Every structure is written in structure tokens, then in C-alpha cells.
Amino acid sequence: MLIPFEYIKFDSIKDASVFLKEHGDDAHILAGGTDVIVKIRARKLKPKYLVDIKGIEGLKGIEKDRDKIVIGALTTANEVAKNTHIKEYFPVLKDGAWTLGDYEIRNRATIGGNICNGSPSADTVIPLLVYDAKVIIASDEGERVEALDKFFKGPGKVNLGPGEILKNIILNIPDYPVKGKFFRVSRVEGMDLASLNMAILVANPDSISDRKVRISIGAVAPVPLRVYELEEFLSGKEFTKEIFDKAKEILLNNLNPREGSLRATPYYKKRMAVHYLSWLFEEI
Amino acid sequence: MKKIIKLRVNGEDYEILVEPYWTLLKVLRDVLGFTGPKEGCGIGECGACTVYIDDKPVKSCLVLGVEVNGANITTIEGLSQNKKISGIQKAFIDEGAVQCGFCTPGMVMAINALYTNVSDPGEDDIKEALKGHLCRCTGYETIVKAAKRAKEYYKR
Known part of the structure; x- marks a missing residue:
């Protein structure tokens, strides 16, 4: 009741x-x-x-606008996961959206809601971060644009002022080759929140000098985390054993999972994050 | 304050008064008498309350009655036609995929929705469709078998 x-x-x-x-x-x-x-x-x-807010026009659906994809905040997770533009240009987001809840939940849950709920492990947010998503926030006074990475203030807390509504998510379609992957571990195979989720994106993977790496991790900090220090270190590097050892160290220094999580211990989360990082060194 | 909503359930139109804080599940069960959908957890995790809103399966414990004004709802009662059960339901009976029966309406709704979207679902598709459905008699194996067998009976 x-x-x-x-x-x-x-x-x-x-x-x-x-x-x-x-x-x-x-x-x-x-x-x-x-x-x-x-x-x-x-x-x-x-x-x-x-x-x-479901009666408000212009908050639903996914549109391609030249080199951008504009996602309405009320677009459901299933609509995101099944959209042809998202599948083609943002497959890491497709995978993240498809792991959210279960099929029935995804028919209701919206991408804007997943963002504004402010969970540090939101399954659409972790992929959106490695695509450098921006959000458009609207109120009766007008609109403002903000980097999604600057939108989170703490668990359950986002940067929305009085009367502000998340309207759109903007993604720039990469005009360079990218390779990426979404990772997620949960306690059970059935519906469960992520114990840890992580997204890795490599721009220009085949050219060592032009390589750029982006990494985001969920459930290891009070907000969804972009690991900028590690990204900078890995960009333009050859992915060797020595680099992996140093990368591991930088990664672990940046993680701060809380004690007392219902889902996983800090030790387990750190081990899983290192494990997922190894994908870069094995698959790229 | 109560609000008037109009909705169609299993092909019949209704106009009813609902409190804004009544879930769709409560409206279906307590106002309209469709007791097929069950309340298990009430927080969207067990799947026993699954119904369709405009042909899409949802957890009706996480939807408000006032939100479905103008919508077309299908409950487990709506799967049978002329008092004949659907092929999915027959497959559940054939495989003995029912123990206490509490989760069954949600399981059947999930598998029926799967067959409307995927013509030849494999085991992975079936397990994905059942991800948010709990059976505390732990009879999942027969449920998955029934879902596979439903292929023989399912008519689009």
C-alpha cells in the first residue's frame, strides 16, 4: 500500500x-x-x-540530427536498446540499457529517470559517460546544457535546480573508429542491481599514437565515476604487460568503494574492475 | 482526491474512480475484479503482477492507476478466448510447470509477450524473458520447458 x-x-x-x-x-x-x-x-x-511529465511533447524518442543523436529523457530503456542509431553508433549504451532491470521494467523505466535517480551504478549512465554525453536541462526560464559527468553530486543527488527537468541527452556520433565494451557483475543472474558495472571505449584503437581511452565505473564511488587519470595514462600507449601493471595501480588508487555495500565487498569490486580493465590488454 | 479514468481491460471499456496512490495492480484486482495478476513483492522484482499496457508487458505494481487513463490493458484473463485457454497456458499444463501457481500468471504473460516479439526464441531468450519472474517453489526447469513447448501451440 x-x-x-x-x-x-x-x-x-x-x-x-x-x-x-x-x-x-x-x-x-x-x-x-x-x-x-x-x-x-x-x-x-x-x-x-x-x-x-509523460504528457509533455518532445521528451520521447531518439532523433538523428546531422552528427548528433538526441535522446528524449522519457525514452524507455527498451526503446534505447532497440534503436537502430544506438545499435549502430553507441553499442556500449545499447548493452547497458539492455541490462537494466528486466524486460518489463525496461518497458517503463526511462533513460532520464535512470540518470536523475542518481544511482552510482546506473546502467545507462556508465556507458553514456564514456560517450561524453551532454544533458539539456529545461525549466520555465529556458534551457542549459551540461556535461553528464558534472551532473552527479552524490548518491541520489543530481544537479537539478528548483523547477528544472532533464529534457534531452545529446551524443556526438564519433567520426573516428571506436571499440568499446560494457561490463557488469551482479549477485544473481536474474534481475539484480549491478555490484559493479564498467564501460571502456577506445578511439582509434588501431593506431597506438592516436589512441584515446575512456573509462567509467559504477558502484565504486558516491557518483558514477570517470577515471580521467587512468584515461590520460592509457591514451597513446601500447598495451603491454608493464603498462597494465601501472594502469592497475592507477585504477585501484581511483576507486573508493564503500564498506557495507549489500552487493559486494570493496575487495571484490576492485578485483572485478582490474579484471575488466584487462580486456583492453587482451582484445585491443 | 479521486480521479475518473477510462481504460480498456481485455477488450471491455471501463470508467472508474481511483485514488491517485492506487497502483494499477490494485485497480485491476480490487476495483475491477481481475485477480489473475498477483501481488508478490510489490516492488517490481517478482513479476507475479505482470500485465500488458498497450501490448507491452509491465509490472503493474509499479504503475499507478491514474497513469493508464486511456490505455488498453491485458491481464492473464485476456489470454483465453471463448473460455479456451491459450497455447502458452496449455504448454504450462502439459509440462506441469505449475506448483503453487502464484507466479504462473506472470510467467505466462512474459512468455506470451516473448512469442509476440521473437518467432523462434531460444533458451537464452526464454531465460531473459523470465529474468524478473520469481518462482519460490523453485520449479524453473519445467517453466523453461513449457516455454519451449509453447512453440508447438503458439498461434500468432
Whole structure:
């Protein structure tokens, strides 16, 4: 049984934004509901108003705009995973989206909700980070663009001001060859949150001097983590045993998994991250 | 404050009053009397409440009744036609894929949805479709067998 709240649905960002501003912490956005309803049931969230944004035009679907892909925040995880543009240009995101929850959850869960829920191990966020995604945030006062990497403030906390709504995710289609992979481990093979998830992307994999590496890891820090120090170290390097040993050290120095996680010990998470990193040295 | 919603369930139209905090599952069971979908966990993990919204399977415990205003809902009751069970249901009976039966409506809905999307699903597809469905009698093997056998009976 859910504790009582009022429900209000808007068909414009402007109206929703004004309402959200007016009611502050009493109001909470509802998109797919697969996190919000669970939190309400657990009494972790006690909104007076649930503000359904699913009636707002322009927040759904995936469009190709010249060299960009624009994903509406209300696009479901299944729609992301099955989209031809995403499969063609952003396969690491396709794989991440397909591991989120289960098939039924993915029919409701939205990519914008997965981002705004602020989980350090969000399965669409980890791949989006290695593609250098940007987010467009809208309110009644206008829009702003932000790098997704700057959007996370802590567990469950994102950089949304009063009345602000995540509108779109923007991805630049790479005009250079890339190779990438999404990794994930969970306690059981059935539906489970990630104990650790990780994305690796290599631009220009076949040219040692032009190589650029991007790595993001979930569930090892209070926010989804881009490991910039390691990326810089690996870019332009030949992937030898000596480089791997040094890379491992840099990786481990950057991880700070908390004690007391329900899903995995810090030791296990670190071992898995090193294991996934070895993909670079074996497959590229 | 209660709101009026219109929805179609298994081909019949309804106009009902619902509280905003009632889940679709509660609306189906307690207001409309469709007790096929079950409440197991209530947090989207067990799959016993699976129904279709506009032909897409969802966990109805994570959807609000007010969200489905204007939608077309299918429950397990809607899979049978003229009091004849569907091929998927027959396959579950043939394989004895039912123990206590609580998870069965959700399992059947998941497999039926799989067959509408994939014409010849393999074992991996079946297991992926059943990922969010728990059977606490631990009878998964017969359920997977039934899902395979359903191929013989499934009519598009």
C-alpha cells in the first residue's frame, strides 16, 4: 500500500516547472516510476504531489540530427536498446540499457529517470559517460546544457535546480573508429542491481599514437565515476604487460568503494574492475 | 482526491474512480475484479503482477492507476478466448510447470509477450524473458520447458 499523495500531469515543461518551483520538496517528478514508486512504498520518498511529465511533447524518442543523436529523457530503456542509431553508433549504451532491470521494467523505466535517480551504478549512465554525453536541462526560464559527468553530486543527488527537468541527452556520433565494451557483475543472474558495472571505449584503437581511452565505473564511488587519470595514462600507449601493471595501480588508487555495500565487498569490486580493465590488454 | 479514468481491460471499456496512490495492480484486482495478476513483492522484482499496457508487458505494481487513463490493458484473463485457454497456458499444463501457481500468471504473460516479439526464441531468450519472474517453489526447469513447448501451440 502506498501512502497517499496527489497526482498531477502536465503537457508542457513550462507548466510542470512552475508547479515544481511552487511546491519545492513537496513535489516529485514521475517518469517511468520504477524507482519512484519503489521509494514511496519504502517510505524513503513522501511526496505530497507526484508530477507526471509523460504528457509533455518532445521528451520521447531518439532523433538523428546531422552528427548528433538526441535522446528524449522519457525514452524507455527498451526503446534505447532497440534503436537502430544506438545499435549502430553507441553499442556500449545499447548493452547497458539492455541490462537494466528486466524486460518489463525496461518497458517503463526511462533513460532520464535512470540518470536523475542518481544511482552510482546506473546502467545507462556508465556507458553514456564514456560517450561524453551532454544533458539539456529545461525549466520555465529556458534551457542549459551540461556535461553528464558534472551532473552527479552524490548518491541520489543530481544537479537539478528548483523547477528544472532533464529534457534531452545529446551524443556526438564519433567520426573516428571506436571499440568499446560494457561490463557488469551482479549477485544473481536474474534481475539484480549491478555490484559493479564498467564501460571502456577506445578511439582509434588501431593506431597506438592516436589512441584515446575512456573509462567509467559504477558502484565504486558516491557518483558514477570517470577515471580521467587512468584515461590520460592509457591514451597513446601500447598495451603491454608493464603498462597494465601501472594502469592497475592507477585504477585501484581511483576507486573508493564503500564498506557495507549489500552487493559486494570493496575487495571484490576492485578485483572485478582490474579484471575488466584487462580486456583492453587482451582484445585491443 | 479521486480521479475518473477510462481504460480498456481485455477488450471491455471501463470508467472508474481511483485514488491517485492506487497502483494499477490494485485497480485491476480490487476495483475491477481481475485477480489473475498477483501481488508478490510489490516492488517490481517478482513479476507475479505482470500485465500488458498497450501490448507491452509491465509490472503493474509499479504503475499507478491514474497513469493508464486511456490505455488498453491485458491481464492473464485476456489470454483465453471463448473460455479456451491459450497455447502458452496449455504448454504450462502439459509440462506441469505449475506448483503453487502464484507466479504462473506472470510467467505466462512474459512468455506470451516473448512469442509476440521473437518467432523462434531460444533458451537464452526464454531465460531473459523470465529474468524478473520469481518462482519460490523453485520449479524453473519445467517453466523453461513449457516455454519451449509453447512453440508447438503458439498461434500468432
